[in-house]
Amino acid sequence: MIESTDHQYIGMLESAAVAPDKWQQWVTDVERLLGHTADGDHRRDGYSLDGFYDLWKRGLGPVEAVHGLWGTPGAARRQDCEIRATAADDWDCRCGNRSDLDGFSACDAHGRDRDPADTDQADLRYRCDRCALIVNPTTYDPNRGTVRGIAPTSPPA
Numbered sequence: 571m572i573e574s575t576d577h578q579y580i581g582m583l584e585s586a587a588v589a590p591d592k593w594q595q596w597v598t599d600v601e602r603l604l605g606h607t608a609d610g611d612h613r614r615d616g617y618s619l620d621g622f623y624d625l626w627k628r629g630l631g632p633v634e635a636v637h638g639l640w641g642t643p644g645a646a647r648r649q650d651c652e653i654r655a656t657a658a659d660d661w662d663c664r665c666g667n668r669s670d671l672d673g674f675s676a677c678d679a680h681g682r683d684r685d686p687a688d689t690d691q692a693d694l695r696y697r698c699d700r701c702a703l704i705v706n707p708t709t710y711d712p713n714r715g716t717v718r719g720i721a722p723t724s725p726p727a
Contacts, residue, residue: 597622599632602665603702633702637681651703655717658710663719665701672699679704 590598600622601608610617625635654662660669667673674696676686681697681704696705698719709718 593623593626596626596632600635602700603632603636633681633697633699636702651719652716653703653705653719655710655715658707658712658717661696661705661717663698663701663703663705665698665703667698667700674698674705677704679706 597608597619608617608622609619622635651664653664656662661674662668663674676684676689677695677697678684678689678693679695681695681702684694686694692708694707696707697703698705703719705717705719707717711717
């Protein structure tokens with residue numbers, strides 16, 4: 571007969587077996603940034619799970635992997651958008667992220683990390699830590715309650 575402590579131990583092992591591993595969490599984050607599955611045909615779509623797995627093994631983060639697919643914000647496969655801003659530094663991204671949730675990281679216009687203290691404020695941008703949208707804080711419009719950003723769109727055809 572199994573004692574209660576044995577049952578609790580077995581339950582703990584079963585729970586741990588279904589928890590996502592680091593790769594599964596990483597690819598889930600990539601898919602959230604992409605807005606669709608990461609399981610593509612590399613020749614047709616420009617990405618695949620195998621390709622993403624290689625990037626993960628090389629140590630790239632999800633945002634870096636997605637930026638690597640589509641290039642910099644000036645690339646044709648990105649689009650301008652407008653998001654809600656309750657203040658000059660308080661944004662509601664279209665992916666559902668907010669300044670008080672996953673937040674936004676200081677970056678340059680290409681999405682590369684920057685230290686706000688070492689960057690000219692006119693050149694400073696912020697990258698959504700969920701979907702990689704790049705916000706230009708200098709475009710804050712208090713009358714409309716918006717700020718402009720550049721967001722990823724679909725991968726190349």
